[in-house]
Amino acid sequence: MDLVGIATGKILSSFSVFLFLTILLLAVARRISTSVLLFSLQSAVITAEVLATAFQEKLAEAYVVGALVLVIKVLAVPRAFFLLADKLKTVRDVKASTTPTQSVFIAAAMIYLSYAAVHSYGQAMHVPDDALAAAVSLILTGAFLMVSRKKALMQMLGLLVLENGIFLAALITTFGMPLVIEIGIFFDILIGLLLMGIFTFRISDTFDHLDVSKLRRLRG
């Protein structure tokens, strides 16, 4: 086996460390722009993992998926976020309900939890534990960001992180779904973000703020 082959074979497990790094940094990030950049970085790591899988398994379709991830999640979505934040003239703070120290401890606990959860599955499916744990902890972190950050933009970002986790889980366990389905899922994400963008405009128009924790007129 040549050197490239060995390197790509190891990427899935070794790149997990970068994903864990973005998770911990997302937990401490105080600014929306930092969080968006971290998301972009995280998606870049996932792009590398998709391309490595495509190379190793000789899947032509996976190259297309990799290109889609690169264009949409690494470039287009962060760009759209910056534009949106600019147009909304929102405060840059993420308005976290937990302090950075608490957040990083929670994120670390979630990483530990993910390792514990996937341990039995990983061996049964011949999938590196690290990669599976990274996927699960991305899902958990995404959910955590959604509940602990009050800004509408950060909820959208949390959703994207969660979706990254699901995407990664699909990639490492099954080398991705059929191409048509993947494209459909990407299309849904794009439309979903577009709609959420429209709604953030409406929220800032009708309420003069973007703090979704203050949206609590409807209860019971």
Add this chain to the structure above:
Amino acid sequence: MLLLLPLAIPILGAGIVLMFRNPRVATRAALLLGGLEIAALGALIWQVHVRGELQAGRYLRADGLSAFFLMGIAFISSLVLVYASGYLRHMGEGRFTSPRWFYALVFIFLFTMISVCLSANLGLLWIMMEGTTLASALLVGFYNTEGAVEAGWKYLIVCTVGIAFALFGTIVLYLAAVKAGLSPDMALDWLSLMNAAPGAALDPHLLKLAFVFVIVGYGTKIGFVPMHSWLPDAHTEAPTPISALLSAVLLNCAMYALMRYDAVVSRAVGPAFPHTLLLIFGVMSMVVAGLLILVQRNLKRMMAYSSIEHMGIIAIGLGLGGPLGLFGALLHTFNHSVAKSLLFFSAGNIRHSLGTLRIDGINGMSRTLPQTSAALLVGSLAITGLPPFSLFISEFAILSEAFTQQRYLVVIPFLIVLSVVFGGFAYHLFGMLCGDPVRHPENARLIPSEYIVMGIAAFCLLLFGARIPYFFGLLLQEAMAVLR
């Protein structure tokens, strides 16, 4: 071709309606396109009945179950389109609140729901399920008031996260299928999954994991407690025709998706695991929603909780299984849709005549708004499951199945909730219908498009209570045959 037509009409129709700036012309165009769509769906249902199954390409298929749900979609959406044509005259003229935008979004919404029922591939089904959320979010926020924006945002976020869990479940199912040796292209095809299921080739642990995620995911869309938080807000804040569509069609579509997964998992690992989960969610939704109906102050909100309660009843029917349980569950999806759209239509009339939906702000309606009061009364009697209305039949079927299986843990809460809900509806309705009218409506008379659809719905409730029409019964049998 026959499969593509019902998909092509609404998606092209959305574009066509948008071209008409004049509200009246846009409304007429929408009604015409809606009529075409119903005809196309009717032809499709008939062909499925004659040939048993239709397939177009690898991703589209219609079988008995799809035909049954498509019939519900066709019936309810035709009522809603006609009702909306009259309702929209009340709507203010804004940038995006003109009838043409309304109808265009409704057609896109219909497109996604019809595609859910026509998807042969569970991956495509997921995409279209997410599509329903996206298509309807703007409709929920259509009025652009504070409440509508909040409800729309909540709806979008809660359902997207919920559906993301369903995607994870679908991926796990895909993994199980690929491991069992299905080719990646066919691994999410429902029919090949059903064929692969009995041989125990699918890993039971993975299937159970998949079903847990799917029931939480699509359960969010169905409105199972405790994932129901979006549902009352969205139903209350949306324009009334949309509330009817959400409650009577969208929830059924999500239930349809869950039925497909349930059939695969039940066949592979036995019905005990998925059916127990369905029973737990069903009973929980029934009990919590039933109690919350009592304390509601807004009429539409009360009806939204009643939808959660009825989705619980359907889940219980599915979870019990057996011939009567499944029969009751499928019949109940249709009956509930009819009764709930009748109720929402009357709520829409009340809102426009009296300007409020607060239950304690309405008195003596039976004198000032006799026709609407009659519709509200018929709808409420039907929805609480009294004979001679059709919901009595389906609830009775589910209950007798529960008695046959001696599931007293299901029967007892079921009966208690039914009586509590009846009490709640009676209490709220009594205050609204009787007494001296405080406010006098501006225009008490209904226009033809309103009383015709309400009459049809009420007639349908009575008819199905007396006797299930022959062709409907056939379709129901065919749908049950698909699941078994």
